Amino acid sequence: MAQDYENMTYERILQRCLDRVPDTVDRREGSIIYDAIAPAAAELATYYTILPAEMDRAFPDTAQGEDLTNKARERGIFRLPATAAVRRGTFADADGAPMDVPIGSRFSGGAVTYRVTARSGAGQFSLTAEEPGARGNAYFGTLFPIDFIDGLGSAQLGAVLINGEEQEDDDALRARYIESLHSATYGGNVADYRERTEALPGVGLVKVFPVWNGGGTVKLVLVDSAGKVPSKELIDSVQTAIDPTQNQGEGLGIAPIGHVVTVEAAAGKTIDVAMQLSLAGVSWADIQARVTQNIEAYLQKLVADWAQNEHLIVRISQIESRVLDVPGVVDVSGTTICGAAENLVLSEIEIPVMGAVTELAA
Numbered sequence: 001m002a003q004d005y006e007n008m009t010y011e012r013i014l015q016r017c018l019d020r021v022p023d024t025v026d027r028r029e030g031s032i033i034y035d036a037i038a039p040a041a042a043e044l045a046t047y048y049t050i051l052p053a054e055m056d057r058a059f060p061d062t063a064q065g066e067d068l069t070n071k072a073r074e075r076g077i078f079r080l081p082a083t084a085a086v087r088r089g090t091f092a093d094a095d096g097a098p099m100d101v102p103i104g105s106r107f108s109g110g111a112v113t114y115r116v117t118a119r120s121g122a123g124q125f126s127l128t129a130e131e132p133g134a135r136g137n138a139y140f141g142t143l144f145p146i147d148f149i150d151g152l153g154s155a156q157l158g159a160v161l162i163n164g165e166e167q168e169d170d171d172a173l174r175a176r177y178i179e180s181l182h183s184a185t186y187g188g189n190v191a192d193y194r195e196r197t198e199a200l201p202g203v204g205l206v207k208v209f210p211v212w213n214g215g216g217t218v219k220l221v222l223v224d225s226a227g228k229v230p231s232k233e234l235i236d237s238v239q240t241a242i243d244p245t246q247n248q249g250e251g252l253g254i255a256p257i258g259h260v261v262t263v264e265a266a267a268g269k270t271i272d273v274a275m276q277l278s279l280a281g282v283s284w285a286d287i288q289a290r291v292t293q294n295i296e297a298y299l300q301k302l303v304a305d306w307a308q309n310e311h312l313i314v315r316i317s318q319i320e321s322r323v324l325d326v327p328g329v330v331d332v333s334g335t336t337i338c339g340a341a342e343n344l345v346l347s348e349i350e351i352p353v354m355g356a357v358t359e360l361a362a
Contacts, residue, residue, distance in 0.1 A: 005048050005049075005051050005052050008044070008045060008048035009045055010041055010042050010045040013041040013044050013045055013048075014037060014038060014041040017037045017040070017041055018033075018034070018037065021033055021037075058071075059071075060072070060174060060177050060178070061174070063174075064170055065170065068170055068173055068174060068177075069173070071177070072173055072174075072176070072177045075177065075180050077173070077176055077177055077180055079167065079168050079173050080165070080167065080168035080172075080173075080199060081132070081167055081168075082132035082133045082164075082165060082166050082167045083132055083133075083162075083164055083165045083201035083202065084128050084129045084130070084131070084132045084133075084136060084164050085128070085129045085134075085135075085136030085137045085160060085162065085163060085164030086117070086126055086127070086128050086129075086160075086161045086162035086164075086202075086233060087114060087126070087127045087128075087129070087136070087157055087158065087159065087160055087161060088120070088124065088125075088126065088127075088157075088158040088159045088160075088161055089107070089114070089116065089124070089125045089126070089127045089143060089155060089156065089157055089158065090123055090124060090155070090156045090158055091123045091124075091125065091152065091154070091155050091156075092123055092153050092154045092155075093151050093152065093153045094151065094153035095153065096153065096154075097123075098121075098122040098123025098124070099123050099151065099152060099153070100119065100122070100123065100125075101116055101125065101149055101152065101155075102116070102149070103116055103117065103118070103119070104116060105145065105146075105147055105149060106130075106145075106146040106147055107127065107143040107144060107145055107146060107155055107157075108143065108144045108146055109139045109141065109142065109143045109144065109157050110135075110138060110139025110141075110157075111139075112129050112130075112131055112135055112136050112139060113129070113130045113131070113146065114127035114128065114129055114130065114136070114143065114157070115127060115128055115130055120233075126161060126233060127143075127157070129164055132164060133164055133165070133166050133167075134163070134164050134165060134166050135164065136164040137160050137163055137164050137226075139157060140157055140158065141156065141157060142154070142155065142156060142157075143155035143156065143157050159231070160226075160231075161231045161233040161234065162201060162202035162224075162231065162233060162234045162237065163202050163224055163225045163226050165201065165202070165225055176195070180195070187256050188255065188256040188259055190208045190210060193206070193208045193218065193220065193242075193255075194206055194208055194307070196242075196254050197220055197222070197238065197242065197254075200237075200238055200241055201237075202224055202225055202230070202234045202237070202238075203222055203224065203225060203230075203234070203238060204222075204223045204224050204225040204226065204227060205222070205223040205227075205303075205304075205306055205307040206220050206221065206222050206223075206307060207220070207221045207266075207306070207307055207348070207349070208220060209221070212262075213262075216249070216258050216259055216260055217259075217260050217261075217262070218255070218259055218260070218261045218262070219261075219262045219263075219264065220238070220242065220261060220262070220263045220264070221264050221265070221266050221349045222234070222235065222238060222263065222264070222265055222266060223266045223303060223306060223307075223351055227300050227303040227304065227351075228268075228353075229265050229266055229267070229268040229351065229353070230265045230266070231265075232265075234265075235263055235264065235265050238263045239261075239262075239263040240253065241253055241254060242254045242255050242261050242263060243255040243259065243260065243261035243263075248260045248261070264349075266306070266349055266350065266351045267347070267349050267350045267351070268350070268351060268352075268353040269344075269346055269350045269351065269352055269353060270338075270353050270354075270355040271295075271299060271314055271337060271338065271344070271352045271353065271354060271355050272337070272338050272339070272355040272356045272357075272358070273295060273319060273335065273336070273337060273355070273356075273357045273358070274334075274335070274336045274339075274357075274358040274359075274360050275319075275320070275323065275332050275333070275334060275335040275336070275358075275359065275360060276332070276333045276334040276335075276359070276360045276361075277323070277329055277330075277331070277332060277359055278329070278330040278331035278332075278333075279328055279329060279330060280328055280330050281328055282327070282328030282329075284359045286328070287326050287327075287328055287329065288357065288359075290326045291323055291326055291329075291357055292354065292357045294322040294323060294325060294326060295319055295322055295323070295354065295357060296354040297322070298318055298319065298322050299314070299352040299353070299354055302314065302351075302352055303351050303352065306351055310348055311345055311346055311347065311348055312345075312346045312350070312351065312352065313343050313344070313345050313346070314337055314343060314344040314346070314352055315343045316335045316337060316341070316342070316343055319335060319337070320332040320335055334360055338355075
């Protein structure tokens, strides 16, 4: 079909139109009929030129940007907006003692402005980036007050409690659209819980366990959007959105009336790896960081498939393959995972977390 569009040139369209004119009518260039048909043929040729692109805009496999947004909206799927990072801030007075700061106070760090939004303990507060997106996740260190705070000695920006995320890209939105074609969501079924929970800010993956504690009970186990064990703040936020603890089962959140939903964090399983290496032209100190990075990339790839698998298996062969990709590594042997020379099978709620990587003496 695309080939036919390409062949619909001005000359071809004009000739086809002229071929339909009776021989008794003058069809030569400059004739009345020729001059009447030529402009229309030119316009039609223009439309045929853009038609393939317009066809691409109409289908989810090829639509982009606003066109894909509109296509997904037809199925009640909306592009996820950028969300702001929530961080932990620690405040102290001039003597180093924990100090409380006013809710709403504004601080700057790493060219991002953060606003104090909630108190979690003495001198401990949650801060929300004023600018949505992943930029609010990056900076760690000293905060500088924008508003004067009497007695403030130091302010430090620490852990990421809820990851800030960029607006959902086309590939992710397209994947959710296509998944919706294969799994029917209905109020309170597994697909519905998965879809609506993963749409909440900071949530990356979710496993749904229906009737885990009797009829009407549902357990949601989460991984955050960075593929890590989620913070307590994220778990509390999702619990409130799905089924507020103080009103469980009453249908005041996303969950239907009668569903008692428990939200929990995935359990992190620390993966310690030890192995014997044959090296050429490098030392262990030279490559340790690269080896660790390659193994961690493998573990993150496993986490990406966590929601679709009952159990994750950390495999020695996969670890050794990635270590062999490091320049200077000639051979790998005697590999152990958490002290055992065998693959490690995780429980259904566990995700792997990078631990120590050790070179064993030959």
